[in-house]
Amino acid sequence: MSYERERLLAELAVQRACMLTDRVFHQLVKTSVSKDDKSPVTVADYAAQALIIASVNAAFPGDGIVGEEDSAFLRKDEKLRGIVWNLVKETLEAAGEAKEDIPLGNIKDEQELMDTIDKGLHEGGRSGRVWALDPIDGTKGFLRGGQYAVCLGLLVDGKATVGALGVPNLPQDPSNPEGPKGVLLSAIRGQGAVIRDLSPNLTLLPSRQLEPVKPTNVADCAFCEGVESGHSNHGQQANIASSLGITKESIRYDSQAKYAAIARGDAQIYLRLPSAGSNWVEKIWDHAAGSLICEEVGYTVSDVNGTPLDFGMGRTLKSNKGIVAAAGPIYDDVIAAVKKELGSQ
Numbered sequence: 509m510s511y512e513r514e515r516l517l518a519e520l521a522v523q524r525a526c527m528l529t530d531r532v533f534h535q536l537v538k539t540s541v542s543k544d545d546k547s548p549v550t551v552a553d554y555a556a557q558a559l560i561i562a563s564v565n566a567a568f569p570g571d572g573i574v575g576e577e578d579s580a581f582l583r584k585d586e587k588l589r590g591i592v593w594n595l596v597k598e599t600l601e602a603a604g605e606a607k608e609d610i611p612l613g614n615i616k617d618e619q620e621l622m623d624t625i626d627k628g629l630h631e632g633g634r635s636g637r638v639w640a641l642d643p644i645d646g647t648k649g650f651l652r653g654g655q656y657a658v659c660l661g662l663l664v665d666g667k668a669t670v671g672a673l674g675v676p677n678l679p680q681d682p683s684n685p686e687g688p689k690g691v692l693l694s695a696i697r698g699q700g701a702v703i704r705d706l707s708p709n710l711t712l713l714p715s716r717q718l719e720p721v722k723p724t725n726v727a728d729c730a731f732c733e734g735v736e737s738g739h740s741n742h743g744q745q746a747n748i749a750s751s752l753g754i755t756k757e758s759i760r761y762d763s764q765a766k767y768a769a770i771a772r773g774d775a776q777i778y779l780r781l782p783s784a785g786s787n788w789v790e791k792i793w794d795h796a797a798g799s800l801i802c803e804e805v806g807y808t809v810s811d812v813n814g815t816p817l818d819f820g821m822g823r824t825l826k827s828n829k830g831i832v833a834a835a836g837p838i839y840d841d842v843i844a845a846v847k848k849e850l851g852s853q
């Protein structure tokens with residue numbers, strides 16, 4: 509099975525959603541509401557989830573979808589619902605049909621909008637085809653003007669098989685951080701990964717194959733970590749870097765922009781150690797697309813114990829703890845340093 513059609517759908521659906529999120533990022537006052545776990549969600553998170561689910565549903569109606577958001581707040585709040593609906597309607601009109609022969613789906617009214625968002629309530633699991641969707645990963649980054657990502661992965665029998673990441677605020681040229689922004693990465697398992705600039709409309713711009721990672725001296729590497737100290741343990745991550753002889757300052761990005769950055773070689777390591785006292789369980793939509801793209805260019809991605817990520821456990825990665833991604837040739841050094849820091853060796 510080639511999965512080319514799934515990849516095309518993922519790229520187009522993510523690109524259409526990025527048209528919306530980018531507009532909200534630049535034009536609207538970004539009001540957010542707080543979910544039960546106190547994390548923020550914005551009108552753009554809901555609208556992007558609806559658009560992407562409409563696409564998956566139109567092209568692959570039999571597939572399950574695990575999406576981060578649900579419609580509970582929108583059903584209670586007419587004003588919020590109206591804002592989300594207007595955003596969705598305007599984006600559908602602006603985007604039009606894809607020129608490729610693949611349906612991207614429509615949403616006809618507010619009721620269908622909420623029902624579409626709730627098609628993301630699938631439980632996930634180890635059998636069949638399930639899409640993992642994070643409509644805006646790094647909502648805190650999105651709100652504070654930093655990095656965020658629109659993320660869609662296809663799991664087949666619990667294995668990440670296709671992935672697309674839209675990263676609207678990532679500089680297209682890493683050596684020109686003030687230059688044009690917005691990249692779209694994608695991968696199919698076993699076929700490498702590609703990157704292209706994000707387009708302001710539905711047209712997919714030309715892509716280029718990402719280079720496989722090259723052997724490097726670990727001390728010369730750079731590492732990526734999250735921005736929020738409540739999401740990962742900055743102190744332990746700094747200790748690990750220093751024990752590996754790394755002197756470069758870490759790149760701190762919100763969201764799966766971290767996977768995008770290491771996949772294209774801006775850095776070679778991504779550390780996400782649990783914060784002190786945290787009982788956070790990682791979610792499949794936070795890692796499915798990004799980890800696949802990185803594996804496809806030669807990264808090893810595991811948890812802090814060196815256990816591969818298991819996307820077949822349901823909506824969460826409940827058999828894993830934290831994340832370590834490192835270029836294949838240096839992974840053994842990195843995981844040894846992680847285990848030493850955590851006292852598990």
Ligand SMILES: Nc1ncnc2c1ncn2[C@@H]1O[C@H](COP(=O)(O)OS(=O)(=O)O)[C@@H](OP(=O)(O)O)[C@H]1O
Pocket residue numbers: 547576642644645646647648649733734735736737738739740761762763764786788791794
């Ligand atoms: N306590 C805690 N620990 C670890 N992870 C958590 C925690 N709380 C939330 N989240 C998840 O973090 C997702 C955002 O990850 P980031 O990599 O952007 O975090 S960071 O701010 O850059 O550190 C974020 O995804 P979004 O909600 O899509 O933004 C959450 O799924």
Ligand SMILES: [Mg+2]
Pocket residue numbers: 547548549576647
């Ligand atoms: Mg969230």
Ligand SMILES: [Mg+2]
Pocket residue numbers: 642644645646793794
């Ligand atoms: Mg997320």
Ligand SMILES: [Mg+2]
Pocket residue numbers: 553576642643644645646647
């Ligand atoms: Mg999210």
